[in-house]
Amino acid sequence: MRHTIPETDARRLLGGGPVALVTTAWRAATNVMPAAFVTPLSIDPPLIGVAVHPARHTHDMIKFSEEFALNIPTRALLHHVQYLGSVTGAELNKLELTRLPTFRARKVQAPLLEGCVGWIECGVDDAYRIGDHTLFVGKVAAAAAEQDAFDDTWLLANEDERPLHYLGVNFYAVLGERLQARIPQPAEIKADVEAGVAELGDEEEAAKRREAREAEAERRDRGDAE
Numbered sequence: 629m630r631h632t633i634p635e636t637d638a639r640r641l642l643g644g645g646p647v648a649l650v651t652t653a654w655r656a657a658t659n660v661m662p663a664a665f666v667t668p669l670s671i672d673p674p675l676i677g678v679a680v681h682p683a684r685h686t687h688d689m690i691k692f693s694e695e696f697a698l699n700i701p702t703r704a705l706l707h708h709v710q711y712l713g714s715v716t717g718a719e720l721n722k723l724e725l726t727r728l729p730t731f732r733a734r735k736v737q738a739p740l741l742e743g744c745v746g747w748i749e750c751g752v753d754d755a756y757r758i759g760d761h762t763l764f765v766g767k768v769a770a771a772a773a774e775q776d777a778f779d780d781t782w783l784l785a786n787e788d789e790r791p792l793h794y795l796g797v798n799f800y801a802v803l804g805e806r807l808q809a810r811i812p813q814p815a816e817i818k819a820d821v822e823a824g825v826a827e828l829g830d831e832e833e834a835a836k837r838r839e840a841r842e843a844e845a846e847r848r849d850r851g852d853a854e
């Protein structure tokens with residue numbers, strides 16, 4: 629059974645990317661807020677976009693400082709993330725209130741959060757008004773990750789070191805397992821195109837179908853030759 633979803637909730641189907649705690653610093657003030665609207669935009673130069681509503685205190689902090697940092701939390705910070713997204717730094721000092729320990733970033737003034745497993749420091753390259761949010765385009769100035777959590781990709785080996793993902797409302801998740809896909813070889817793709825079908829899905833089943841197809845092609849070729 630399919631059910632329709634309101635247009636304004638369609639974004640939730642894309643939910644599940646790691647949530648980021650956006651830290652900022654401007655003059656003597658610092659702030660932190662969770663953001664789910666975070667996306668890579670370019671590999672070289674390395675650009676990352678974060679969409680921030682103009683009503684957020686973080687919006688002004690980024691606008692004035694032209695910098696921000698993304699901190700990727702784990703499940704240990706679940707309730708912190710929700711809390712930091714429920715109160716505004718315009719009225720209180722969230723870092724002081726939550727006693728989250730911080731350390732100095734390498735390239736930006738924004739503090740980095742201990743207890744996270746990944747950190748990205750950005751300088752603002754551009755800003756676009758998109759719908760009701762501002763898309764700040766950050767150029768990555770420095771990045772780091774916990775060795776046990778990330779090595780080329782998230783490893784997901786240790787439950788406590790998996791990034792926290794935001795599903796919407798006050799629901800979150802962690803990924804369960806890292807799956808490795810088979811990389812198709814050029815000869816295989818050529819054969820698929822010739823046959824008009826790519827044998828995919830269950831690896832064992834697909835291999836059997838591919839073999840059967842090859843045997844059939846061989847039989848045909850022999851028949852043609854006879």
Ligand SMILES: Cc1cc2nc3c(=O)[nH]c(=O)nc-3n(C[C@H](O)[C@H](O)[C@H](O)COP(=O)(O)O)c2cc1C
Nearest residue numbers: 661662663664665680681684685686713715716717
């Ligand atoms: C998990 C989560 C993700 C959020 N993602 C975003 C986001 O991507 N962009 C945004 O503008 N607000 C987002 N919010 C809302 C802000 O975090 C929230 O309004 C926060 O209190 C703003 O803090 P500030 O005023 O100190 O900047 C999110 C909230 C939560 C709980």
